[in-house]
Every structure is written in C-alpha cells, then in structure tokens.
Amino acid sequence: MNSNVPDSKKISPFLVFFLIHTMQSGVGILGFQRFIAKTAGYDAWMSIILSGLFVHILLWMMFKMLKIADGDMTSIHTFVLGKKIGKIFSSFFILYFCLFTVAILRSYIEVVQVWMFPELRTFWFALVFHILVIYIVFGGFRTVAGIAFFSIILPFYIAVLFVVIIPYADFTNLLPIFDHSVKELLLASRDMSFTLLGFETLLFFYPFIQNPERSKKWAHFGALYTTMLCIYLAILAFGFFPEAQLQKNIWPTLAMWKIIKLPFVERFEYIGVSNWGLVILPNICICLWCASRLAKQLFSIRQKTSVPAIAILCLIATSLISTRGQINILTDYTGKVGFYFNFIYVPLLFAGTLIAKKVRNREKHT
Amino acid sequence: MFNLFKNKNHEKENLDKLLAKSDDFKCIEYFNNKTNVSFTLKFLATLVDSKTIQESVLPYLLEENFKQIEDAKQIIPLADIQLSEDISQIEDKLFTGSVLLTVSGKENKFCFLGARKEIGRNVSLPEVEFSVIGPKESFVESLDQNLNLIRKRVPVKELIMEKLTVGTLSKTKVAILYIDGITNPENVNTVRQRIEDIEFDEITDSSYIVQIISDNQNSPFPQLLDTERPDRISAILAEGKVAIFVDGSPHALIGPTTLVEFFSSFEDYYLNWILSSFFRLIRLFAVVFSILVTPVYVATLSYHYELIPIDLMNTLVASRRAIPFPPILEALFLELTIELLREAGARLPTKVGQTIGIVGGIVIGTASVQAGLTSNILLIFIALAALASFTTPVYRIGNTIRLLRFPFLLFAEVWGLLGIVVCFCFLLTHLIRLTSLGRPYLEPLYPPRMQDLKDAFIRLSFDKQRKRPFLLNTKQPNRFHKKAAKYKKDIEDE
Numbered sequence: 001m002n003s004n005v006p007d008s009k010k011i012s013p014f015l016v017f018f019l020i021h022t023m024q025s026g027v028g029i030l031g032f033q034r035f036i037a038k039t040a041g042y043d044a045w046m047s048i049i050l051s052g053l054f055v056h057i058l059l060w061m062m063f064k065m066l067k068i069a070d071g072d073m074t075s076i077h078t079f080v081l082g083k084k085i086g087k088i089f090s091s092f093f094i095l096y097f098c099l100f101t102v103a104i105l106r107s108y109i110e111v112v113q114v115w116m117f118p119e120l121r122t123f124w125f126a127l128v129f130h131i132l133v134i135y136i137v138f139g140g141f142r143t144v145a146g147i148a149f150f151s152i153i154l155p156f157y158i159a160v161l162f163v164v165i166i167p168y169a170d171f172t173n174l175l176p177i178f179d180h181s182v183k184e185l186l187l188a189s190r191d192m193s194f195t196l197l198g199f200e201t202l203l204f205f206y207p208f209i210q211n212p213e214r215s216k217k218w219a220h221f222g223a224l225y226t227t228m229l230c231i232y233l234a235i236l237a238f239g240f241f242p243e244a245q246l247q248k249n250i251w252p253t254l255a256m257w258k259i260i261k262l263p264f265v266e267r268f269e270y271i272g273v274s275n276w277g278l279v280i281l282p283n284i285c286i287c288l289w290c291a292s293r294l295a296k297q298l299f300s301i302r303q304k305t306s307v308p309a310i311a312i313l314c315l316i317a318t319s320l321i322s323t324r325g326q327i328n329i330l331t332d333y334t335g336k337v338g339f340y341f342n343f344i345y346v347p348l349l350f351a352g353t354l355i356a357k358k359v360r361n362r363e364k365h366t
Numbered sequence: 367m368f369n370l371f372k373n374k375n376h377e378k379e380n381l382d383k384l385l386a387k388s389d390d391f392k393c394i395e396y397f398n399n400k401t402n403v404s405f406t407l408k409f410l411a412t413l414v415d416s417k418t419i420q421e422s423v424l425p426y427l428l429e430e431n432f433k434q435i436e437d438a439k440q441i442i443p444l445a446d447i448q449l450s451e452d453i454s455q456i457e458d459k460l461f462t463g464s465v466l467l468t469v470s471g472k473e474n475k476f477c478f479l480g481a482r483k484e485i486g487r488n489v490s491l492p493e494v495e496f497s498v499i500g501p502k503e504s505f506v507e508s509l510d511q512n513l514n515l516i517r518k519r520v521p522v523k524e525l526i527m528e529k530l531t532v533g534t535l536s537k538t539k540v541a542i543l544y545i546d547g548i549t550n551p552e553n554v555n556t557v558r559q560r561i562e563d564i565e566f567d568e569i570t571d572s573s574y575i576v577q578i579i580s581d582n583q584n585s586p587f588p589q590l591l592d593t594e595r596p597d598r599i600s601a602i603l604a605e606g607k608v609a610i611f612v613d614g615s616p617h618a619l620i621g622p623t624t625l626v627e628f629f630s631s632f633e634d635y636y637l638n639w640i641l642s643s644f645f646r647l648i649r650l651f652a653v654v655f656s657i658l659v660t661p662v663y664v665a666t667l668s669y670h671y672e673l674i675p676i677d678l679m680n681t682l683v684a685s686r687r688a689i690p691f692p693p694i695l696e697a698l699f700l701e702l703t704i705e706l707l708r709e710a711g712a713r714l715p716t717k718v719g720q721t722i723g724i725v726g727g728i729v730i731g732t733a734s735v736q737a738g739l740t741s742n743i744l745l746i747f748i749a750l751a752a753l754a755s756f757t758t759p760v761y762r763i764g765n766t767i768r769l770l771r772f773p774f775l776l777f778a779e780v781w782g783l784l785g786i787v788v789c790f791c792f793l794l795t796h797l798i799r800l801t802s803l804g805r806p807y808l809e810p811l812y813p814p815r816m817q818d819l820k821d822a823f824i825r826l827s828f829d830k831q832r833k834r835p836f837l838l839n840t841k842q843p844n845r846f847h848k849k850a851a852k853y854k855k856d857i858e859d860e
Contacts, residue, residue: 012813112784117669125781132791139799146798146812147791266675274783281791 005207011145013215019205020059020222022148022282023198025229027107030276031251032195032230033237038247040188042173042238043180045231047188052227054189055196058342059223061350062199063216066206068357073203074297080352091298093204096337097291098310101284102317103334105129108280109318110327115254115273123319129277129284130311136285137292137307141208144289148282155275159229161268162236164260169239193343194335195230198283199223200342204290288314378453385460395470396424401433404470409481413463418444418481423465435469438477446480461537484508489515492594494761497633504594509539509613512596516543516609519600524548530561533569539613540575543599548606550839553622556803557608572615581801586769588762589802591620591627598632606840608803622803624810624837626822629653631759634825643824650823652754657770659747660697661778661786667693669782685741694779696740700748701771703730708752708768809837 036044066072069079073093077086105126113120136143202219209215237252240259249255260268288310295306321327385391390412397404405427407419422443426432430441439447446464451474460466463482468475489511492504505512513527528542540561544554560579569575572592580589590610593599594617599609602620610619629649634642666673667682674682689696707726711719731749735742751771758764770793777785800807810818815836820826832848834840 014814116784117781120781120784128788132788132795135792136795139795142813143795143798146808147795149812149814150794150798261675264675264678265673267670267672270670270673270783274787277784277787278791 007210009140009142010208010210011142013209013211014218015145015149016202016209016215017218017222017225018148018152019145019282019286020199020202020219021226022151022279023201023286024196024223024226026104026198026280026283027111027276028195028197029230029233030111030253031249032192033234033252034246034249035191035194036188036234037238037243038188039191040180040184042243043177043185044188044192045174045234045238047185047192048227048230048234050185051189051192051196052223052230054193054343055199055223055227056220058346059199059202059219061346062202063212063219065350065353066203066212068353072206074294076203076349076353080349080356087298090294094291094294094298094310096341097287097294098314098317099334099337101287101291101314102321103330104280104283104287105314106318106321106327107331108276110324111251111254111276112273115251115269122322123315126315126318129281130315132281133284133288134307134311136281137289138304141205141289144282144285147285151278151282155279158272158275159232161260162233162256165236165240165256168259169236171235171239173238173242174235190339192230193339196223196226197335197338197342200338200346201286201290204293205286378456381457396428398428398432400429401431403433405432406468406470408460408466408468409464410460413461413483414465414481415463415483419465423479423481427467435467435472435475435477438467438479442479444479444481446478448478448480449475450478451475486511495593495595495598495632495759497595497631497636499633499636501595501597503596505596505616505618507614507616509541509611512611512616512618513541513543515596516599516603519596520545520603525603528558530558532561532564532575533566535567536569538569541611543603543609543611545603545606548604548834548840548842549608550606550841553608553803553805553838557610557621561610569612570614572610572612572617572619575610575612576619581804582799585796585800586766587625587797587800587807588628588760588766589621589623589800589807591623591760592617592762593620593632593760594618595632601632601635604845606834606838606842622805622837623807624802624805624822625797625807626810628760628763629758630821630825633759639825639827643826646824649757649759652757653767656751656754656767657774658786659751660701660744660771661774661789662783663744663747664693664697664775665778665782665786668779673783682741682743685743688738689741690738693744694775696744697748697775700734700740700744701775703734704748704752705768805837 033044036047040047065076069076074086074090077090080086081089106122109120109122109125112125113122136147199219199222206212233253237246237256240256241249241252246252254269254272257269257272258267262268265271288307291310292303292306295301295310296303321330382393386393388410390410391408392411393406393408395404395406407423409419426441426443427438431437432441436449439449448459453474455478456466456476459478463480464478465481467477467479486508487506489503489506491502495504503515505515517525522545524546526544526546530540530542532538532540542554542557542561557579561575564575564578566574566578576588576590576592577583582589599618599620603609607620607622610621612619630646631649634646637645667686671679686693691699703726707723707730710726711722714722727749731745734740735745752768755764755767758767773792774786774789777789779785781788797808798806798812806813809815810822817833817836820830820833821835832845834843834845836843
C-alpha cells in the first residue's frame with residue numbers, strides 16, 4: 001500500500017507550516033467569534049487556547065502514528081485493521097473530503113452573495129472555481145502547496161490592516177475574567193474546534209514531505225499561528241462589539257472590515273471578501289487532491305480521471321444547496337463529522353496503532 | 367566496397383549536375399606552365415571572396431612549383447587549408463564558402479581553401495536594452511563575432527563552446543556556452559538534448575529556438591531570457607547559467623531563467639545597490655499597475671461604486687456623466703486604440719513613427735474625450751498603464767503584460783473584484799506550474815528560497831552576493847572566498 005513518491009514531487013518540510021495553517025483558516029475564521037461567545041461569553045478567548053492545545057496533542061499523535069505505520073492514512077488503517085477492513089474505512093474519507101469541499105465552497109459563495117453580489121449564480125461561479133482547482137491539482141502536490149503558500153503570504157496585509165480597529169475597540173469588554181464555568185469554556189472550545197479543523201489532511205500528504213521528521217516543528221508552528229490569529233481576531237471582535245451586538249453578526253470579522261478606510265477605498269469588505277477567494281482556494285485544492293489520491297490508492301483510478309469526476313460531483317452538490325437553512329445544516333453536519341473524526345476517531349486510532357505495534361512486536365519475538 | 371565507391375561517384379556527379387543549374391557556381395580549369403599540371407577550382411561566387419582567390423591563391427598555384435595536390439599546403443599562404451578524400455564533405459564545404467581544388471587526373475583527392483566572404487554589420491550600440499552606464503556593445507548577426515565578444519570577457523579555458531547544427535534547410539549553427547566546473551551539467555545536457563531534438567527546416571533566429579525548446583509552448587510567458595548585451599551574457603555565465611547563440615541572430619538566449627529576471631535590467635548592476643533596488647521595485651510596481659488598473663476601474667465602476675470615497679466619486683461621476691457606454695466598452699475602446707498605435711508605430715520608420723505617436727496620443731486622446739466617448743480619468747489610467755508596460759527592461763515580457771490585461775478585463779466585467787481575484791489565481795497557478803529548463807519559474811518566490819532573494823526584487827551589494835543562485839544547483843556554489851574576519855574598527859581606530 002505504501003506507494004513511493006519520487007523525490008522531485010516532494011515538498012520541503014517548511015511548507016507544511018503553510019499547508020496546516022491554510023487548511024485551518026477558511027470561511028470559519030470569518031465568523032467563529034459568535035459561536036464561541038454564545039456559551040462562554042467574552043471569556044471565550046480561553047477556549048481558543050484550550051482547543052489550540054488539543055490540536056497540538058492531536059498533531060503529535062498523528063506524527064507518531066504516521067511514523068509507526070510509515071506511510072499515510074491508508075497504511076495506518078492497514079496496519080491497525082488489516083487490508084480489507086482498512087480499505088473500507090479509508091474509502092469513507094473520499095466522501096469526507098467531498099463533503100468538506102462542498103461545505104467550504106458553498107459557504108464562501110454565500111458570503112459573496114450576502115456581501116457583494118446577491119445575484120451571483122452559484123453554479124457558474126462554482127464551475128469556474130472547480131476548473132481552477134482542477135488546473136491546480138493537475139499540477140501535482142507541489143502546485144497545491146504553492147497555492148497554499150501564496151494564499152497566506154498575499155492576503156497577509158489584511159491581518160495587518162486590522163490594527164486600524166484598535167482605536168475603536170474597548171477592551172474593557174473582556175472584563176471580568178473567569179465569570180463562566182469550566183463546562184461552558186469546554187463547550188465553547190468544542191465550538192471553536194470546528195474552526196480549527198483541517199489539519200487532519202496531514203495524514204494524507206505526509207508521504208509527500210521531504211524529510212518528514214523536520215516538518216514536525218513546522219506543523220506545530222502552523223497550528224500555533226492559527227491559534228494566535230484566532231485569538232487576535234476574537235479579542236478584536238470582543239473589544240469592538242458589545243456582547244449582545246456580536247450575537248447579531250453572522251460574520252463579525254467581515255463586519256469589522258467596514259471600519260477600515262483608506263483615502264481611495266471606502267468599503268474595505270469588498271476587497272476582503274474577494275481576497276478571501278484566494279484564502280479558501282487551497283482548502284478546496286487540498287481536499288480534492290486528498291480525495292483523488294485516496295481513490296488512486298484504494299481503487300487504482302488514475303488521478304487524471306478521478307479529479308474531474310470528483311469535481312463534477314462536488315459541483316452538482318454545491319449548486320443543489322440554495323437556502324440559508326440548507327447551508328447551515330451542511331456546515332453544522334460537516335463540523336460535527338470533522339469534530340468526531342479529529343477528536344474521537346484519531347485518538348482511538350492512535351490507541352489502536354500502539355496496541356497493534358505491541359502485538360506485532362510480541363509476534364516477532366515469539 | 368566497389369558498389370559503395372560507385373555510389374559515391376554517382377553522388378558527386380549528381381551534385382555537379384545540380385550545382386551547374388545555379389549561375390553563381392564556377393568551375394574553372396587552369397594550367398601551370400612550370401610543372402605542366404592542370405588543375406580545377408570550384409566555388410560559389412556569391413559565398414567566396416574573389417579578392418582572396420586573386421591575391422592569395424591563383425598567383426601561387428600558377429607560378430610556384432605546384433606538382434601534386436599535397437603541395438598546396440606549402441605554397442598557398444592561407445590559414446584554412448584542408449586536404450581530404452571524403453566526397454561527402456564537398457557539399458558542406460562549398461556552401462560554407464570554401465574553394466575546392468582538384469588536380470586533373472587525380473579527382474579523388476582534393477583540397478579545400480577557406481575563402482569565405484564576410485558581409486555583415488559591425489558591432490553597434492545596443493538598441494533594445496540600451497543603458498546609460500556600462501558597455502555599449504551589442505551582438506550582431508555573425509556567430510563568430512558574437513563568440514569573440516564573449517571570449518574577450520571570459521578569457522579562461524573553462525569557458526566551453528559547443529557547436530551544433532539544426533534545421534534541415536537552414537543548417538543553422540548553434541553554440542552552447544557554459545563554464546565547466548561551475549554550471550550544473552544537468553542543465554547543459556537538457557539544453558543540448560532539446561536542441562538536438564529540434565525538427566524544423568528553416569531556423570532563422572534565436573526566437574525560433576526559444577519557442578521550440580520551451581518547457582511549455584502554450585504559455586504567453588517567455589521561458590528563456592534573450593539579450594543583446596555581451597556583458598549580461600558573461601555575467602550569467604559566471605552565475606552558472608547556460609547561454610545559447612544562434613548564427614544569424616543578434617540575440618543570445620539564457621537559461622534557466624526566472625520571472626523576476628525579466629524585470630531586472632542589466633544596468634541594475636552598474637548602479638549602487640540602493641538605487642538599483644529602488645528602480646527594480648518601481649518597475650515591479652509598474653507591472654502590477656499596468657495589468658490591474660483598467661480591470662479595477664471597470665470592476666469598481668460596473669459593480670462596486672460604494673468602494674470609492676464620496677469625494678473621489680464626484681470626480682469620477684463628473685468625468686463619466688456624458689458617456690453613453692458602459693465602462694468595459696470604454697476601456698476596451700481605449701486599450702485597443704493604444705495597441706493600434708503601438709502596432710503602427712512599431713512597423714514605421716522612426717521619424718514617421720514619432721508623428722504617428724503625436725497624432726495618436728494627443729489628437730485621438732483629446733478628441734475622444736471631447737466627443738464624449740471616453741472619460742478623461744480612464745484616458746489617464748490607460749496612458750499610464752501603457753507607459754508602465756514599457757518600463758520592462760526585456761522587450762518580450764512587456765508584450766506578455768499587455769496581453770494579460772485583456773483576460774483580467776473580461777473577468778472584471780463578469781464578476782467585478784471577485785473576477786479579478788479568480789483571474790489572478792489562474793495566472794498564479796500557471797506561473798507556479800511553469801518551468802524553465804525544468805527549474806521552477808517563480809523561484810525564489812515559490813519554492814521560497816530566502817538565499818536567492820538577494821538578487822530578485824532588490825539587489826543587495828556585491829559583498830552579499832557571495833553565493834551563486836540556489837536555483838541553478840551549481841557545482842561551485844561560492845562566487846568568491848570570504849575574507850578572514852576583519853577586526854571591526856571602533857570609531858577612533860586607525
């Protein structure tokens with residue numbers, strides 16, 4: 001099952017930083033403040049730290065598993081569950097990534113429709129976007145990683161421009177600290193984890209990293225950077241909006257952009273929303289790439305066939321979802337699936353891997 | 367064996383027959399009175415310098431002690447004399463300007479006398495890549511003269527010049543230059559292999575070679591840098607790149623190259639690093655401005671007028687009040703006008719071209735604004751964008767940039783700013799996927815290599831340029847040895 005990846009197709013370990021960070025920051029980052037403030041109020045920034053910590057633990061587990069199984073997710077499954085059952089389990093992930101693609105793209109299109117173009121046709125935009133994604137994935141994983149790299153470097157100015165908000169914010173909103181119970185904080189950190197999802201793709205692109213041992217620290221840095229960015233945005237939003245007003249904003253990050261004014265730009269959110277297209281682009285590329293790679297490993301379908309096929313399926317699914325309610329159900333569902341996979345399935349699998357390793361070692365000795 | 371010999375004779379007769387059809391083919395028999403030997407000279411009058419024959423060949427053959435073909439070497443004062451029995455060489459030699467000498471009765475032995483006529487222009491000022499500071503030489507059409515210019519600048523034995531011939535009809539000579547011990551042999555092999563694989567009849571210029579050996583022929587981006595400056599070639603050879611010269615072309619090719627190299631003028635190396643870095647940044651800004659300004663104008667005025675502050679909006683509205691067209695038509699109209707002017711100007715002699723420029727720029731521009739066809743603000747933008755696209759030091763990339771504007775305009779018309787971002791993503795992907803001789807085209811941006819940024823968007827001082835570009839994976843990565851750590855002087859130290 002462990003297919004060899006030629007050296008020229010691998011990426012340098014330092015790019016893992018961008019891959020992890022870009023997968024974590026998608027549409028979620030535009031509106032996570034409202035969810036977490038719902039249960040934990042303005043103490044929610046502690047929940048971000050908490051779920052950030054969990055992410056690090058999970059990353060550590062993933063690297064451990066990958067090292068033991070020496071390969072990617074499919075080889076872990078084979079290692080723990082055997083060939084046949086492993087295959088069945090792995091094939092679920094094709095669906096998982098399709099679900100992610102649809103959820104990310106549809107919610108981005110919703111943002112565009114609400115903020116910029118109410119008449120934007122979901123189908124046509126999704127079609128052009130999928131053609132773009134196919135073009136990228138056809139360039140191989142190096143191209144995908146390149147897009148991930150630029151999607152962080154180029155819109156970086158937006159993160160810096162948020163500084164403009166600081167004079168308008170009242171950070172005493174955050175006080176008093178610790179007026180919420182531990183349970184509420186834990187619940188909020190569960191909500192937060194939806195935003196931080198995406199790092200599980202590491203399990204699939206791991207064989208494409210040159211010198212994977214050295215990529216560990218970059219992966220952790222990537223996750224750390226996401227957590228810091230979320231804390232930064234959360235604290236800004238908490239300072240900017242009173243608690244009751246925050247609950248009325250579906251996308252607080254976007255709403256904050258409105259205050260940014262330059263001599264020749266009045267409403268910055270137009271630029272921000274358009275730019276966000278570049279931010280979500282690598283997410284969809286990585287998801288589609290993972291799905292097609294799995295299809296190749298499990299059913300030996302050429303990626304050149306599977307990528308367009310999966311893209312067409314996702315395109316149809318994306319254009320069928322039209323109302324706000326449907327989108328909400330979709331994102332909720334995706335978030336839950338992602339949560340259960342990352343925070344329950346991965347630790348279980350980790351335990352399984354350790355047991356399997358013990359058993360094999362004993363077999364070897366006897 | 368006999369058959370083969372007969373075949374060869376047959377070949378020779380065939381050649382003579384074909385040649386006899388051409389008027390410039392001369393076959394003259396002479397007789398040396400002293401030794402009673404009759405001999406024949408065959409040559410193509412258009413290729414051969416008749417003065418050489420008259421002054422350095424005939425007098426000696428007729429008056430000296432010329433008995434057999436081997437004597438020619440001793441009596442004729444020419445450097446390029448070659449004795450041969452190989453009939454297959456005759457055609458090649460005759461068509462490169464040699465005179466074929468045979469002694470009657472012994473036709474299977476012959477002698478080639480080099481008497482090529484050199485017609486060509488002399489080394490002149492660089493016109494496409496002119497620089498105020500620095501050498502004023504540029505390449506010409508003659509390969510030998512060009513190689514001479516390089517040899518003079520890099521007088522070491524490690525400079526290798528390999529020669530190949532391509533084109534079934536043109537038999538164009540192509541030279542591959544690199545420095546042994548620095549250049550990665552992989553790059554040289556790639557270039558050699560690709561040039562050997564060229565299947566084409568008539569190669570008239572290096573531009574043919576660029577297009578044929580490019581990694582991706584369906585890309586508007588040039589994937590090999592072309593230059594007419596010998597100083598640039600010698601500098602890139604020292605960096606560890608490969609240069610390709612084509613006979614008959616005043617432009618040499620450089621590979622592997624990267625996108626940023628197209629925006630660096632060679633004059634950058636003649637200025638102080640602070641100044642040259644500043645100019646480079648200006649040029650890059652000009653490129654971005656040139657591509658994006660009209661699409662952004664169309665996007666904002668078609669969809670997002672809320673984006674513009676109220677004061678600026680007043681100015682824009684005032685200038686567009688009387689215009690009956692949507693912004694996209696207005697922009698396309700002006701863009702096409704500028705392209706027409708450029709195309710017309712490029713084909714005309716300099717003096718007429720200037721007149722056309724004035725007529726086009728001033729008369730058409732003012733008239734179209736006064737007639738209410740276009741807004742004067744857009745006119746300013748378009749003129750600036752056109753100006754900016756001409757700041758690129760390499761002519762080829764300027765053309766690419768002008769072309770890129772049109773897809774951006776279309777996307778801007780369809781989806782406004784979002785369309786511009788989508789179009790940008792397509793462009794970015796294309797650039798990430800592009801390679802030059804198998805090396806990433808977008809380096810040092812992607813793959814990110816901090817080390818190569820020292821000579822990309824900015825150019826750091828020469829003492830920071832110790833390492834050769836990482837991109838080239840050279841055999842000798844250091845350009846010079848670092849001096850032993852100097853004692854750092856304090857303020858008052860001597």
